[in-house]
Amino acid sequence: MITNRNTQPTIKEIAKRLKIAPSTVSRALHDHPSISWVTTMRVQKLAQELNYEPNLSAISFKQRKSFNIGVLLPNLSEVFFSTALYGIEDMASTKKYNVLIGQSLDDPQREERILLSMKNSRVDGMIVSVGKNTINYDHFDLLQKCNIPIVFFDCIPERKDIHFTACNLQIGMLMAINKLVEKGITNIALINGPKQLVASKQRQQIYFQGLKKNNLPYDEKLIGFTDLSKKGNQQAMIDLLKLENRPTAIITFNDYLALDAIAIAKEQNLVINKDIFFISFANLPIWEYMDDRPMASIEQFPYKQGEQAAKILFSLIDSLQNDQPIMDYQQIIFESKLIATLQ
Amino acid sequence: MITNRNTQPTIKEIAKRLKIAPSTVSRALHDHPSISWVTTMRVQKLAQELNYEPNLSAISFKQRKSFNIGVLLPNLSEVFFSTALYGIEDMASTKKYNVLIGQSLDDPQREERILLSMKNSRVDGMIVSVGKNTINYDHFDLLQKCNIPIVFFDCIPERKDIHFTACNLQIGMLMAINKLVEKGITNIALINGPKQLVASKQRQQIYFQGLKKNNLPYDEKLIGFTDLSKKGNQQAMIDLLKLENRPTAIITFNDYLALDAIAIAKEQNLVINKDIFFISFANLPIWEYMDDRPMASIEQFPYKQGEQAAKILFSLIDSLQNDQPIMDYQQIIFESKLIATLQ
DNA sequence: TTGTATGCGTTATCAG
């Protein structure tokens, strides 16, 4: 049974006990040079005894600075995002910041609600990975107007005037296609994500480039689409395997899709990495334990992306703090890397 | 280039423009019955126009209530925890609470630091999953003294006087052993986690019970230990396979261990689910995609555990809010379930 | 129905 009233000591409390002014206590606690050695000691000793801890809520109210950053992600349970969050928390922790999280679940309304809620709770800055279905970016501008810097991360709006970290899939995908061609595999398909996604457009473009650089013909039929549901994934794969010139390699939009596609191939008695090859992404940390896994994976560096996004954010917060205008947009693009997942 | 000063409108601002008192504005915004219809309308209209939003930082300072809950987990990137976090965020979101996260990385000092930091930022309550190496629980008591309720989750201290959600592995493990015995598999080993972990002790006890109920002899050699590092996992498995009466089934402390153990078995040309069987946990969502997977998995319900922990926490917060003493400890124990992972 | 006064905990400014 707990009924104690909140009994956290305050500066006033200490002042009263020591019969000095609260402002003196405050200064003593901060080792202000103008306070005498004895007073400082007396204050700090009592503070220790009473287990005094500053009320951050009061401080952040007065200083208009919360030492909280907000992180808004589509889905916390996806490995890619949770790994990024790990990186963000880690960086924030070293900077003595707390991390407020929210997940949009790819629902634009929920995204907006969370964004506003974080604005109103006066986060010092935000890291945002935009949801799949977001088309309106007004709320983000709103935050900027309130002097809350935003760093976008991985899923970023198509705009020039933003800070962000992202991963350029180009190199990874081109390397992947080159590698396939080297092995004599030229009938390369792509199962892409929903057409409206920026990421899908990008992947498709790079896919074209890869074919072109290797003087491979472009066959529209070799591009499948899925809404990223399990059924959609399976159907896209089934359709590709029905083609006359059945693909011998498949690049998948993401790892979960790859899992479904590989399963379909196996159902049709194709031997993975013999009859058919896969290229996917390195978000699932356990490819290495699977027998039938993609030949290679494109590394997207979620941890680093998160860490660096946080780093950028803190630099922006510092600038604002010191009234330095923010002149240019910090944008870090990691180059994807192709990593062999077969030994 | 951004140099605007923070220009968020306040109640004072609205009051000045409307030439009425701030308190009137405050009440009008809250649809207080004592304020006239016209005034209320005028206020709300202007508030809308100015994009007024209450300063939550000020409110939480004044009301001594932050509408934030803290969540302290060992590791954000582990699927089990990130899934739980998903559940917590989801529940918090419906209750209009924000979620502050921290990860201890199983470092007791870091755990304590985060805990205190959250206390000082006046979270309304906390959900904590205790790290592997924590032996001192004083900080947790400290929070209680400050009227910050804590709900423990999954990794809980061995104490009666706490609120928690957890999963009872007993049923799942007994069912697993029964199932093995049914199939005529009786040489059942256990690879356990570090000895100092409560969870390890529990698992071992249940393992004993399971053997006993099935009238199986207890052979000390059939219990392996690992520090949960990859090397430790592998070594534990190698040692078991060296035994004269080599085990034909293995219960693993967690999924990652299972992955390593299965890999070793395969290296030694054992056929999984024929020469040797595995029982593991259902934390990895992708067992279904793997060929050589455990025969059955014990479900621990991370999402539900998180969701319910949050629910308990909000009920505690409500009670404190209304000055109702908290009479008893809310403890929800989910019964684990055995789910077949082979079709 | 509205206004005035007060205080939450802290710190900055100014005066002593």
Next chain:
DNA sequence: CTGATAACGCATACAA
């Protein structure tokens, strides 16, 4: 060196 005072934005008890 120290103290008094005001202010941050809001809610509320009390006064009118």
